[in-house]
Amino acid sequence: MADLPFPDAGKPNWANQTIWTGDNLDIMRGMNSESVDLIYLDPPFNSKHDYSAPIGSKAAGAAFKDTWGLDDVNLAWHGEIKHDNPGLYDLLNATRQVHGDSMMSYLIYMAIRITEMRRLLKLTGSIWLHCDPTASHYLKLLLDSVFGRKRFRNEIIWSYSGWNKRLKRHIERRHDVVLFYSKKEQMTFNYPTRPWASKDEYIKTRKQKVRIDDDGSEYVLSDGGSGQRVKRYLDDAMSYGIPLDDVWRIEKLNNSDTTERTGYPTQKPLALLRRIIAVGSNSGDTVLDPFCGCATACIAAQDLSRQWVGIDISPKAADLVQSRMQDELGLFYRGAHREDIPRRTDIGTVLKYNDAKNKRYLYGEQGGYCLGCEEHFPPRNLTIDHIIPRSRGGTDHISNLQLLCGACNSVKGDRPHEYLLACLTDKGFIKRRRAA
Ligand SMILES: C[S@@+](CC[C@H](N)C(=O)[O-])C[C@H]1O[C@@H](n2cnc3c(N)ncnc32)[C@H](O)[C@@H]1O
Ligand SMILES: [Zn+2]
Structure with missing residues (x-):
């Protein structure tokens, strides 16, 4: 637990299951420090698309901009960053040289928010930034600068299938990137596994011979350390699952999906979010998604018995979380929908400001x-x-x-x-x- 001087330090100043409508920068500034265990964010990508949900879908009415120019961002933030983090400032200027104004604007927008997110994380917390190859290399530099390069954990490749066309100038792109950083060296971390597909898969992969006990149960001889062979029942040996690597094959939601698909542009599969949340948090922990869209991270967090809070600039998110909780989890949503800016309660009793x-x-x-x-x-x-x-x-x-x-x-x-x-x-x- 955080070693901070005030009684509310490290405690959230909002209720579990809150959805906020508003700009996440303003809202995060009002949230107490070190009050969140895991942050997942899937921000707009600077992909030069403006997204909108199809008319008639649950998410109709939702639209968000994904194009950037210097006008879009209060350029003055640049000055603020220069003052607070000169390394980051140099980095932003370098991206302007390489990739122009649009990328720099986007990165300024992200830099001020990522800095705020770091403050919100508990000391054992982690951040998972979902992006695509258009900006992932720049965002990784940004995270190195805000979190420190030693806090880099993984660049996860989320790959999915699709019909590959014979393109003229590049190979079909079929993956997104999730950058995973921790706040400190020690963090909450549960190694991801998946169940063995079959007994055959286990035996083939582990190159083991199945033997039969006197009572008919199957077992293998596995290495018990220091060269000793120990007997392990097959069911037990298989129950730990197969450890995964950093390439995750999870199918994208397709248009015909009726269980999960809301029609929200850029909706991510629950399977991806469940895996991220399972790796970086424990039951009862708090998950924040500051760009929550149709609330996929919130639904996955709820499903895994985590506490959660979501923010989106579009009011559609609040409607969708309500209907998804009901339709997908069969739960009545009792959370709060807020539009106000929270007041921090972790900075002690302060003098009246005009004192x-x-x-x-x-x-x-x-x-x-x-x-x-x-x-x-x-x-x-x-x-x-x-x-x-x-x-x-x-x-x-x-x-x-x-x-x-x-x-x-x-x-x-x-x-x-x-x-x-x-x-x-x-x-x-x-x-x-x-x-x-
Ligand atoms: C790529 S989508 C997120 C999709 C989400 N992961 C899901 O599965 O539905 C990005 C979201 O960020 C929201 N957004 C953009 N700028 C924002 C801001 N300044 N504050 C809060 N939300 C914002 C958009 O409305 C959009 O819903
Ligand atoms: Zn003056």
């Missing part, structure tokens, strides 16, 4: 300068401001407070600090470099 003590402290910290225009002011001309607004998951904690002059405060309004910095840079107002 005079806070102001004195910040004035000293900032040396009397406005953190927007960087001009010097007497205390009466500076006011307390939330760096990340409360409406976007920002807290009242001192670490989220700063002093701004009246002019900067009114430009910023209810927007993140990067917005103000971008406006000021744009107009050539920022002269002095902000102290790190």
Whole structure:
């Protein structure tokens, strides 16, 4: 358990089985640190597609954008990353050189979210990022930068079958990639296996001879360590299943599937999610899917007796989780559908944010300068401001407070600090470099 100074540290500030509608960045910012065991995310891929669900399907009405340009992303995040993680900043600039603005925008969007996800993970937690070969190599660099390259566990290849055409310029692509990283060296990990298909498969693979006991039961002689041969009953030997490798053959949902298919674009098979959740968590643990789509990860988590929470920008997710719980698991959904930004409860009791003590402290910290225009002011001309607004998951904690002059405060309004910095840079107002 986390060794954090506040009583709610490591405890979730939401109920099990919650679906949120909204931008996952704002919502995750309001979630307590170290409160989740496993995060699975299947974000938009930068695939230059805009998806929409077919009319008449359960998911009709759902649509999401998967194309990116510099306008799509608040470019100011770039500045924020430069300040917080210079290595990541250099990496993003390098991708711009190699792959252009669109990939960089996409990666900025992902970088700020992945950084937040790391904070949410328990020390024994892991993250599973589902992507395809268009961006997997860039996302892996990003994860190396946020989680550390030593926390890389696997690049899982999810392969599926289909009719391969004789393409002119490349071979048919038939796999997705799931990047698996842990937060720390020690983590929750259950080695994946599958049942032996038959006795024959076991005997052939293990090259073992089946013998018959006096009472007619079958057994094999297996290596008991230090060269000793020990007798193991066949049923027992087979019960551990066959250990898997990192290439997972699981069929994609096809259009004629009636049990699972919701019509949601990019819906993933439950079998894939079940396997991921079984490897990276135990019964009772908490799973978060911040891009939950038609809630496949939530359904799989429920099925495996995990707690879960899902976020999607499309309100369709909330409807679908309800109908899928009923149709696929035969359960009545009692969870919560939320649209608000949660308030963190793991940062202790904080002073009222506009408390005079806070102001004195910040004035000293900032040396009397406005953190927007960087001009010097007497205390009466500076006011307390939330760096990340409360409406976007920002807290009242001192670490989220700063002093701004009246002019900067009114430009910023209810927007993140990067917005103000971008406006000021744009107009050539920022002269002095902000102290790190
Ligand atoms: C590839 S789909 C996920 C599909 C999902 N794994 C499933 O099996 O249904 C990506 C999802 O991310 C959602 N999304 C895109 N941007 C988002 C954001 N900023 N916050 C939350 N959800 C977002 C989209 O609405 C879409 O449902
Ligand atoms: Zn100012």
